[in-house]
Amino acid sequence: MADKKERGEKSARGDRPKGITVKKSENFSEWYTQAITNTEFVDYTAVSGGLAFRPDGYFAWETMQRATDALFKEVGIQNVYFPMLIPERLLNKEKEHVKGFSPEVAWVTHAGDSKLDERLAIRPTSETIMYESYAKWIRSWRDLPMRYNQWNSVIRWEFKHPTPLLRSREFLWNEGHTAFASQEEADLERDVILKIYEMITRDYLALPGILGKKTNKEKFAGALASYSIEHLLPDGLVVQGPDFHSDGQNFAKAFEITFIDRDEQRKYVHQNTFAISTRELGVLLATHGDDKGIIIPPRIARIQIVIVPIYNNENMATVLMQAKALFMRLGVKFRTHVDDRDIYSPGWKFNEWELKGIPIRIELGEKEIKAMDVVVVRRDTGEKIKVKMADIELKIGELLNEINSNLYMRARKFLEANIHHAKNFDELKDTIKGRGGIVQAPWCGSTECEDKVKEESGAKISNMPFDKQGDIKGRKCIYCGNEAKHIANFAKSY
């Protein structure tokens, strides 16, 4: 192009934007660290394991949060807010629960210069503080179901190496806490909530996942049964996404949450809890990104379209004016930004916006203005498309949807390609140690076999996929050879 030289001169810094220096396929762990911080999505802070969400990162969370919240409200769930500090004696009320959480609780012991009479836990989750109030608020069957949710931040002091977003010491989440008059009614909620989480992860985050039931060993501390959406990361490790816990009457008994039923008998309520967290953003960045940077799915991108004007000293005024005009036109419908910084060359800008994962770039120069078209570049495929100015809104709308679908389908293909089968335990071990990913295999249901598999292969059962349980008849446990009760997904995990 004719204006190449001018552009080069304009680049005061000269260098490329601070990018990613390793290949995703060669060193995923280092790639991930660079990808989440060099892209201004999040950043490390002075507190170990605590992240700052920068505008792009927080916008993504806020958008998925509001979408989830709207669906919760649609199905009748109401928001509440409970204190972040929980007195130690409350935390101790449910035996399994405290065993699960107390090793990672952050304890407040002093206020100002005074030592507190009783230690206070920063909530690792809010069952114990919420359910004491539930016991007070629920009196009769008329008060049920009580379906409350809160959006907040929690602290879990991981002692293992924290991984930003995927395993942070503080994370943002929803915690739904519902109470019903019967177990049947409580159980009906499960598919509704899992469906909401599945829609959000698919439609907003472009993330596939495997829905299934957790094993007793891996279930939530205090629950009867847990269900999850499991994600597979590019390094072949599995990470647990949103989850749903059927608590039965465990907490109801510990906290005396009772009601007078229609038959005038006093009964314990039946409870569920469920959550989706900022961990999903880690999964998203890890899944969609490439060697050029991260890729933010269009629905949660703070900037969906960046317009990069291409000009030289002669045509600068015209091109910038046309870029502004296009911005105003697209801005009505899409989150649009014009990059008119005069110190960087177009090439520098292309690199920077690719690094930051903006879904669509529009290049607009004198040639395009004359031809009444623009060059539209997809971040997900790199494809360059000439689009007539007259069709621009329509085409961009289509493209944003297509990018979301493509990101989702690409991730699903990867997931499906990495679900392996094994004839025997040796094959399972080999696969886990070799290419990694998930080995789907029959399991007898005993914790003993589950422990042995973990010990000998490093793989845990991530969950037992809902859609595979039909295949079970006549099959034998991959470890002990006894009759299998479930098809389980074995994988190493975060």
Place this chain on the structure above:
Amino acid sequence: MADKKERGEKSARGDRPKGITVKKSENFSEWYTQAITNTEFVDYTAVSGGLAFRPDGYFAWETMQRATDALFKEVGIQNVYFPMLIPERLLNKEKEHVKGFSPEVAWVTHAGDSKLDERLAIRPTSETIMYESYAKWIRSWRDLPMRYNQWNSVIRWEFKHPTPLLRSREFLWNEGHTAFASQEEADLERDVILKIYEMITRDYLALPGILGKKTNKEKFAGALASYSIEHLLPDGLVVQGPDFHSDGQNFAKAFEITFIDRDEQRKYVHQNTFAISTRELGVLLATHGDDKGIIIPPRIARIQIVIVPIYNNENMATVLMQAKALFMRLGVKFRTHVDDRDIYSPGWKFNEWELKGIPIRIELGEKEIKAMDVVVVRRDTGEKIKVKMADIELKIGELLNEINSNLYMRARKFLEANIHHAKNFDELKDTIKGRGGIVQAPWCGSTECEDKVKEESGAKISNMPFDKQGDIKGRKCIYCGNEAKHIANFAKSY
């Protein structure tokens, strides 16, 4: 009415809903405690000074929060999120700031069973953790202005008797933290933000307030100057509402937040901070409520309209069906609820919804169905209005606006009636000790006089109202008689 007896029989519990047992004018403090908890708006919890926001309470917060957030975005502010835990050494970086906050900081000293190397403060406010990142993120004038905001919860361990919502140990708020290249630019933000807060308090909370500048003694710890909206409560005490702080370069110097300006010189940024919190909900309940209960302004009411069907055994099916039809019609546009509980009489229900402050009640019985109208009852005035079914949406829409205006005007009248003037310091003392409220008087600007007034009358300077500073010429300080520099509002405060 003919169905009175049936209604009486239907009331299984017989009694009135758990209401408020004292008169607001006779014992405001007890009235307030009952008003906020007996109405299911908020509730006490097991942790001292920590409240649970129940659905009505959280809906009110969420609604004012989203409205504020939308206005912030409109003026170019972006959301971020920073960790809730702040290392002690960071908190100590700005001298005035740490002096102001450390006496009320909740300290985390342990994680699980391990003692931490360094104590971590639960944020009382986030300057110190945010500004360390700002120092890293801001490089050149091109990065400015940087206008970030976060919505979170903070802990300030009040040792005085905490008052729910008005002075809670944990509260929800926004904290805006912006950085500019020049003080002039930074100062321009002040009126924009105060206008946003004024709009939210007026249009959503129906609350008037007095805009003005705080004195040096009362300003934010670390700021050059603070500005506030002050509210007057029914007991004659003043409470500080939303505020805005001009921080100048204080924090910039402590945290080394510098940028290379257009002239290639390295300079410190100029900063502002601003906040609105859940305290506003306390002011709102205290201001609008009456002896029957609280009154929730329509825009933030989770339920705006409650339909109470009035029926006997014969016409029950017809009336309930018509109530449902009306619900479906109104539900399209307004947050509507039908109270079809069969154990309570209409009278019982009227009392309960008045207690909970639902803005509009609609009574619908056989008589109304035949006449094709309904009885609409305003919570704010108690007025009963017959409305033709054909006009119902229009009329309800008008009424909701009218209720908001009326609540606002009523509160403003009270505020104006309680701004007093004093010829001399004895009059000021008498007024403060007698009927209370605000005494507006000239002040020389010295902290000495400010301290003396406090000592001798109990009144602090809440702020110096913007719209009264023209009146200052030739006036003398109410305490020392020297030339006055400001008109100040003296009042006792929470």
